[in-house]
Amino acid sequence: MSQSVTPAARTDSASDRLEALGLALPELHDNPYYVDHRTVGPTIHISGQLPYRDGELLGQGIVGRDVELETARELARHAVLNALAAAAQAVGELDRVRIVQMLVFVASTPDFGLQSRVANAASELLIEVLGENGRHARTAIGVAGLPLNSPVEIQMVCTAV
Numbered sequence: 152m153s154q155s156v157t158p159a160a161r162t163d164s165a166s167d168r169l170e171a172l173g174l175a176l177p178e179l180h181d182n183p184y185y186v187d188h189r190t191v192g193p194t195i196h197i198s199g200q201l202p203y204r205d206g207e208l209l210g211q212g213i214v215g216r217d218v219e220l221e222t223a224r225e226l227a228r229h230a231v232l233n234a235l236a237a238a239a240q241a242v243g244e245l246d247r248v249r250i251v252q253m254l255v256f257v258a259s260t261p262d263f264g265l266q267s268r269v270a271n272a273a274s275e276l277l278i279e280v281l282g283e284n285g286r287h288a289r290t291a292i293g294v295a296g297l298p299l300n301s302p303v304e305i306q307m308v309c310t311a312v
Contacts, residue, residue: 202229215263224272231273
């Protein structure tokens with residue numbers, strides 16, 4: 152079941168495309184223990200982001216046991232939206248963000264094996280919003296558990312264009 156990703160139109164801004172999807176960048180809250188992003192030279196490292204919306208974790212559990220594939224995909228979209236918010240904060244605006252690499256952690260059963268399908272949902276959103284600047288290198292891995300029993304966590308490396 153392959154899904155086609157339509158590249159973003161060149162005439163619209165990334166913010167316009169995000170709005171057309173019915174989405175908005177969330178507000179990030181400070182944490183006393185870490186920062187949401189750190190710039191080193193031209194590279195911006197985005198801290199691992201969980202699928203929060205309005206301060207609420209949207210799901211908990213293990214994919215393949217407690218969480219269905221489609222739910223995990225939706226959670227990955229929320230997590231990457233939070234990562235995009237951190238990236239936009241780091242570079243000043245969404246249109247200046249270029250994703251270099253994304254690492255997707257999926258808390259899953261040992262036999263789940265569809266971590267890449269969960270990660271595809273996040274990749275698709277990045278490409279829908281950022282076009283070619285959203286294409287990236289990627290790793291998707293299954294793990295035994297994640298903070299707060301979240302099914303998904305996403306970390307990114309990006310740069311400004």
